[in-house]
Amino acid sequence: MSAPIPKQALWSEIADTLAADLARGAYRPGERLPSEAELARRFGVNRHTLRRALARLTAEGKLFPRRGAGVFVADHAMTDYPLGRRVRFSQAVSAAGQTATRRFSRIETRGADAEEAQNLALPPGTPVHVVEGVSLADTTPLAAFRSVFPAGRFPGLPARLGETGSITLALQAEGLTDYTRAQTRIVAKVAGAALAARLMLAEGAPVLRTRAVNVDGTGQPVEYGTTWFAGDRVALTVAP
Amino acid sequence: MSAPIPKQALWSEIADTLAADLARGAYRPGERLPSEAELARRFGVNRHTLRRALARLTAEGKLFPRRGAGVFVADHAMTDYPLGRRVRFSQAVSAAGQTATRRFSRIETRGADAEEAQNLALPPGTPVHVVEGVSLADTTPLAAFRSVFPAGRFPGLPARLGETGSITLALQAEGLTDYTRAQTRIVAKVAGAALAARLMLAEGAPVLRTRAVNVDGTGQPVEYGTTWFAGDRVALTVAP
DNA sequence: GGACATTTGTCCGTATGTATC
DNA sequence: GGATACATACGGACAAATGTC
DSSP states (O other): OOOOOOOOOHHHHHHHHHHHHHHHSOOOOTOOOHHOOOOOOHHHSHHHHHHHHHHHHHHSHHHHHHHHEEEOOOOOOEEEEOSSSSSOOOHHHHHTTOEEEEEEEEEEEEEOOOHHHHTOOOOTEEEEEEEEEEEETTEEEEEEEEEEETTTTTTHHHHHHHHHHOOOHHHHHTTOOOOEEEEEEEEEOOOOOOHHHOOOHOOEEEEEEEEEEEETTTSOOOEEEEEEEEEETEEEEOOO | OOOOOOOOOHHHHHHHHHHHHHHHHHHHTTTOOOHHHHHHHTTTSSSHHHHHHHHHHTTSSSSEEEETTTEEEEEOOEEEEEOSSSHHHHHHHHHHHHOOOEEEEEEEEEEEOOHHHHTTTTTTOOOOEEEEEEETTTTEEEEEEEEEETTTOOOOHHHHHHOOOHHHHHHTTTOOOOOOOEEEEEEEOOOHHEEEHHOOOOTOEEEEEEEEEEEEEEEEEEEEEEEEEETEEEEEEEOO
């Protein structure tokens, strides 16, 4: 009979309203929103209902809450990250007018597991260097990474990484002058607690995970790397 | 004094426990989980607390709830989707041993907006065909798409799409024998309500959005396309 | 088709914990 | 320490969709 109105959930409408406010520029990036309690009053809903709306905007990367401090408007410039044969992190970031830094959080040498061994074309258990860390543009984490290298080929790599702070330079010091990316596989994930903390993201925020093998001039694998990009800060570009 | 344990949230631990159960195969794909009420009893928590745990597993694509029916274990094979110069949807799907179909939900002709005009190298307001739909592997939606074509160059395109059901064939019928992808830009997003419905995903599930321009042999743009891939069903691959 | 129990989704209220200022 | 603000957890109630009898 009457209108077949697909009534939207209250929290969903509130989320849309707030999203429109943000798009309109009602709150500037970095600015603090009114407290949850006040927003709830303003919309005439329970605080939980409002929190559900905020949760969605947080997952979309538009807001980030800080316990005890307030809810803030996110401010993230999108960095283009070209996925070519030669991918160099610092080039991509400095092209965007920012300062690229890399922070290593773990460097260890151990036996390769099945997956690592397969991708590096090594027998399982062969010693490999595992390097973990995050890549920053200025002070914002853009990506978390884990790279695995055959230890036999680059015995001094861990020391070189500490000296140079650069994977490319460390590999050069170990005698590898050039390497190229063989194939990249990209999937979308949501950040769990651990990854969210490393990337300074909200739990549930979208993440681009790439997996790639780099090979030397003869096609021999020299690195098996996984990178998790913050979905709302990085756009991967593929040129033909 | 005692242990400075960074106590995890209850719901988070429950989510981890359930995720481990799923990984262990305690519930088979497609199977129904016990009801929220029963799981809450079993874990000794309030239903809301348990729901929060389920929400996370849902966002990760491991579960999908159906109102009135229950919560089910997701079962999605990952389809590899190569992003090369020539991207043909059906090839990628049939390579995975599945049947590719395309369903068009809207075909209309209107004036190009600013963004469309720029990407197609046309003056704003120039008539364009807009085609929306979803791509399925068997009966599972893999991607939602919107493609924009210059109407002047392909006057009969809407009719051809209805006849052939294929964009490639429709363009051929309009005299375009070959086209290639100029550049692709990939970002990660979370699905909103509308997109979630089209892709049969949970709201908040991760999505890969690609934007690309296809050009003919002379470099003239012939299509501006946006595609939203279900993040947990598709892996984009980039070959050098 | 209709009545009914089941199950998930939404909304409200309250209390307490924890981090920040 | 105290006030503020977000995070977690519990409880209850009803709506909406589903499946069954």
